[in-house]
Amino acid sequence: MNAHTPTAPSAAQSVWLVAEREIGSRLRSKTFIVSTVILFLIALAAVVWGGFSASQSNAITVAVTSDTSSAVTGVDGLEVTDADSTDAALALVEDGTVSAALIPSDQVPDAAAPASGPFDYTIVANDEVPSGLMPLLSQSPAVHLLDPSSTDFLLRYFVALGFGIVFLLAASTFGGTIAQSVVEEKQTRVVELLISAIPVRSLLAGKVLGNTILAMAQIVVLAAIAVIGLSVTGQDLVLTGLGGPVVWFAVFFLFGFILLASLFAAAGAMVSRQEDIGSTTAPITTLVMLPYFLVIFFNDNSLVLTIMSYVPFSAPVGMPLRLYLGEAMWWEPLVALVILIATCIAAIVLGARIYSGSLLRMGARVKLSEALSRR
Template sequence: MQATWLVAEREVRMKLRSRSFLISTAITMLAILLGIVIGGIVGANPTQPKIAAVGSAIAVVTETGAFDVVEAATVAEAEDLVRSETVEAAVVPGSGGSGSDAAVSGIKVIGLDSAPNNVIAALSQAPEVTLLEPSDQDAGILYLVAIGFGLVFFMSALTFGLTIAQSVVEEKQTRIVEILMSTVPVRVLLAGKIVGNSILAFGQILLIALVAGVGLLVTGQDILLADIGPSLVWFVVFFAFGFVLLSSLFAAAAALVSRQEDMGTVTSPIMMLVMIPYFLVILFFDNPLVLGIMSYVPFSAPVGMTMRVFLGTAEWWEPLLSLGILAAATVGFVAIGSRIYANGLLRMGTRMKLAEALKG
C-alpha cells in the first residue's frame, strides 16, 4: 500500500505541475459556470416577439401575454414600423388581405416579406391537450442533463485515461520503467497509476459538481439541483468503477507499444468505448429501450443508469444490479489488463501482439 501510494502521489504531483492541465481545468469550470448563469438568465427572462398593434387589436395581443407590444395610432404607422424592422409584425383590426397579409379571426397580421408564423401561432386558438403519461421534467432540461452526464464521463475518462497511456509509453521510451520495476512490483506500479489518476478525476468531478451547484443556487435554480442530486450521487459511484476499468485498459494498451507515435493505434478502440455512450445518451436521452440497454453494459452504465435514475424510470434494485455487473466486469478487465501490462512493459521495439501479451 505504501508503494502504491508513492506511485499515485508521483502521478498526482506531475499532473498538478502541468500548466496546460490547470488552464484547461479552469476554462472548463468557467464554461460550466457561464453556461448555468446564462441559462438561468435566459430562462427567467424569455424573449418575446416585438409587434405593433392598432386600435381594438391592442387588447387581443395584450391578452395573450406572448408579445412585446408597441402601440401605433394608425395602420400606416404600424406598417412603417414593420418596414423599418422595428417590429417583427403588425396586428391591426379587420380580416382578409393578400400579399404579405395573413388573416386571423377578427384581426389582420401584417408581415414584411413573409408570413410571421410565430405571431400567427401565438394568436391562434390552441386545441385542448390531454397527456396520458405526463413527464415531470421538461424536455430541454432532460437534454441538458444528458449532455452534462455524458460530457463529464467522456472528458474525464478520456483525459485521464490518455494521461495514463502517455505516462506508460513515456516511461518505456525513456527506459525509466526499468528503474521503477527494480524498486516496486509491476502490479503496484499499475495500481499507483490508476489510484493517482482516479484521485485527479474525482477531484475534477467534485469541482464540477461544486461549481454547478453554486451556479444553480445563485441563479435560483435550486429545484433542478434537488432533482439532480440523487442521480449525481449514483453517477459518482458508477464512475468510480468505470474509470478503474477504462484506466486498466488504457495502461494495458499503452504497454504494447514503445513509441508515442504508435499509441493512437492501440488506444483508438478504447476511445471508441468512451465516445459511444456519449453520443448514445445525447441522441436517445429519453428513449427507455436504449437507456435500459446502456444501463447494463459496463462501458455505458455510468451514463445510462444515471439518466434512468434522474428520469425516475429505474426500479430501486436496478442500479444495484447494474453496479454489481459493472464491479464484476471491472475486476475481470483489471486482471486481464494487469497481465497485458506486466508482459508488455519491458518489450521494446515493434508493437507487441495482444495474443502474445496475454500468453506471456
C-alpha cells in the same frame, strides 16, 4: 542484519508512492492546470447562462378561439393568437406555432366526455403545459395533453449532454494521460528503474489510483460548480431533481473510470513509441465516446437508455440520466452497479496481465496474445 538496511516498501506503500508521483507530475504540468481551469470556467459559464436564460420571462404563446378569448383578456405575459376555430387552434399547437391553446371543454379531442368543473375551457398542449401558464390564469382549468411527456425536452437534452460531456472529457483525458505516461517511461527506460524497486502490479495500481483521484476531484468540483450556479441563478427545482442522479453519476464514474484506466494502461504498455499509442487505445477511446453520442441522439429513447444503463462502459451516463428522468426503479442502479464492479474487477485482472506481459518489451507493438501468454 544491519539495523540501517532499508526495507522494501509494502504493496500499499508502493501503490501510494506511484500515485503520489502521478498526482504530483500532473499538478506540476501547466497544460493540465490551464485546461482544468478552462474546463471549470466553461462549466460555470454554462450553468450561469442557462440559469439567466431560464429566468427571463418570455411571453407564452397561446391560441384562443372566440369562445375562450375572454379567459386571457388583461393577462400579461401571454402572446395571444386568435384562431378561427377549435381545429385551427389545435393545428397551431401541433405544428409548434403556439405552446398551448384554450378551447371549449366540450370540444377537447378524444375526450370521452366534456371536462367538468368551474371552467368552460381546457388548456391543450403537445407534451406539457408551458411553464408559467397556469399561474397566469386566475384559476386552474382542466388540462389535456396530446403527447404526454414527463420532462421538458430542452432540459432533458442538456442534462444528457452534461453527463455525456463530463464522462467523455474526464475518461478520455486521464485515460490518454495514463497511456502516454506508460509509453514515456518505456522510451526513457525509467520503467526499468521503477520495477526494480516496485512490483509491476503495484506500479499499475498506483497509476490508476493517482489518476482516479485527480479525475474524481474534477468531478467533485464540477458538481460543486453546478450546485452553486443553479442555486445562485434560482434554479432550485432543477437542482432538486439533479441531486440524486449526480451522486449516482459520481459513484458509477468512479468504477467506470477505474475500468477504463486499467485498459488504457495496458494499451500503453503494448507499444514503445508515442506515435503508436493510437493503434492500441483506439478501441478503448471508442468505448468512451460511444455513451456520449448515444445520449445525444437517443436521450428520448427509453429502450436505448435502459440498455445503456446496464452496459458497464455506458452505465455511468445511462443510469444517472434514467434516474433523473424518473424511468429507473429503485433497485436498477444497484443491479447496474454490481455488474459494473464485476466488470471492473475483470478489467483490472486483464489489464494487469497485459501490462505485466508487455511493459519490458521494446520495439514492435506487442500482440495481445503474446502479452497474455507471458508470465
